[in-house]
Amino acid sequence: MGDTDMLLAGDGDLGQIQAVFLDRDGVLIADTGYIGDPARVRILDGVPEAIRLLNTCEIKTLVVTNQSGVARGYFSEKDIVRVHKTIQSQLADAGAMIDAFYYCPHHPDATVVEYRKDCCCRKPNTGMFLQAAREWQIDLASTYVIGDKMTDVLAGQRVGAHTILISSAHDPCDVSTFGRCPDLVVQGLLPAIRWILQK
Numbered sequence: 733m734g735d736t737d738m739l740l741a742g743d744g745d746l747g748q749i750q751a752v753f754l755d756r757d758g759v760l761i762a763d764t765g766y767i768g769d770p771a772r773v774r775i776l777d778g779v780p781e782a783i784r785l786l787n788t789c790e791i792k793t794l795v796v797t798n799q800s801g802v803a804r805g806y807f808s809e810k811d812i813v814r815v816h817k818t819i820q821s822q823l824a825d826a827g828a829m830i831d832a833f834y835y836c837p838h839h840p841d842a843t844v845v846e847y848r849k850d851c852c853c854r855k856p857n858t859g860m861f862l863q864a865a866r867e868w869q870i871d872l873a874s875t876y877v878i879g880d881k882m883t884d885v886l887a888g889q890r891v892g893a894h895t896i897l898i899s900s901a902h903d904p905c906d907v908s909t910f911g912r913c914p915d916l917v918v919q920g921l922l923p924a925i926r927w928i929l930q931k
Contacts, residue, residue, distance in 0.1 A: 748874055749791050749874060749875070749876070749928065749929075750792060750868075750870045750871055751791060751793070751864070751868065751870050751874075751875045751876075752786055752791055752792070752793055752794070752875065752876045752877075752878060752925070752928065753794050753795075753796050753864070753875060753876065753877045753878065753888070754793065754794070754795050754830075754878050754879075754921070755796065755797060755855075755878065755881070755884045756795050756797035756833075756835075757797065758881075758898065759776070759779075759878060759879060759880055759921055760775065760779055760795065760819060760921070761773050761774055761779075761819060762774040762776060763880070766804070766807070768806055768808070768812065768815065769807075770814050770817070770818035773815060773819055773822065775819070775822050775823065775826075776920070776921065777920070777922075778920050778923075779823075779828075779922070780823055780826030780827070780828045781828075781922055782921040782924070782925040782926075783828035783829065784826070784827055784828045785925050785926070785929060786925060787828060789929060792831050792868055792870065793829070793831050794830070794831055794832050794868070795830055795832070795833045795834065796834045796835075796860040796861060796864070796877075796887075797833070797834070797835045797836070798835070798854055798855050798883075799812050799835045799836060799837050800836075800837070800838070800839040802837035802838075802847055803837055803838055803839035803842030803843070803844055803848065804839065804842065805843050805844050809837055812835055812837070816830075816833045816835075831868075832864065832867075832868075834853075834860040834864055835860075836851060836853040836855070836859070838851040838853065838854055839854070855883045855884055855886075856883040856886035856887040857887065857890075858887055858891050861887065861888075861891045861893075862891070865891075872892050872893050873892045875891075875893045875894070876888075876893060876928055877891075877893045877894070877895050877896070878895075878896045878898060878921065878924050879895075879896075880897070880898045881897075882897065884897070885897050885913075885914045888914075889912065894915050894928075895914040895915055895916075896914055896915060896916045896917075896918060896924045896927075896928075897914040897916070897917045897918075898917075898918060898919065898920060898921065899917055899918075899919065
């Protein structure tokens with residue numbers, strides 16, 4: 733049996749998992765800082781396989797990402813769309829697909845005035861998750877949020893989702909700042925997805 737067959741044969745009820753929310757930089761692609769050029773996209777190891785597992789299990793796969801590079805004047809919203817099209821194209825070549833991308837271009841200290849706001853969508857705020865829940869008719873309590881920063885974890889906790897932190901350093905969580913630790917700390921998206929499906 734392949735990995736997908738093994739996971740589908742488990743005891744868990746996959747129908748209860750409606751969606752997995754993924755941060756972008758540091759989770760899907762290498763985080764090289766303010767990526768507005770599609771040529772800088774590098775899909776991380778294990779990501780295509782992880783996304784294929786979610787696709788096979790018919791679990792919505794949604795990207796939620798803060799992109800303050802727009803607010804800082806480093807690139808435009810059109811550049812973000814181009815980067816996301818490149819990610820989607822590279823995943824498609826590996827037989828995987830993201831269902832939707834959501835991004836926040838704002839920052840409260842933006843140099844570009846039109847993007848200077850303390851918005852509801854910038855994580856750890858929950859606007860992108862609430863928008864996705866409306867558009868996809870998702871019960872957020874039946875979702876997972878996976879990110880490489882505790883702001884991702886906090887956003888997930890605020891909407892009642894299960895949370896996973898991707899980290900190469902298994903440092904203790906700062907509970908005094910973030911409330912409570914994620915459900916899992918792991919080194920990469922693929923082991924995170926396998927853990928979810930095997931539950």
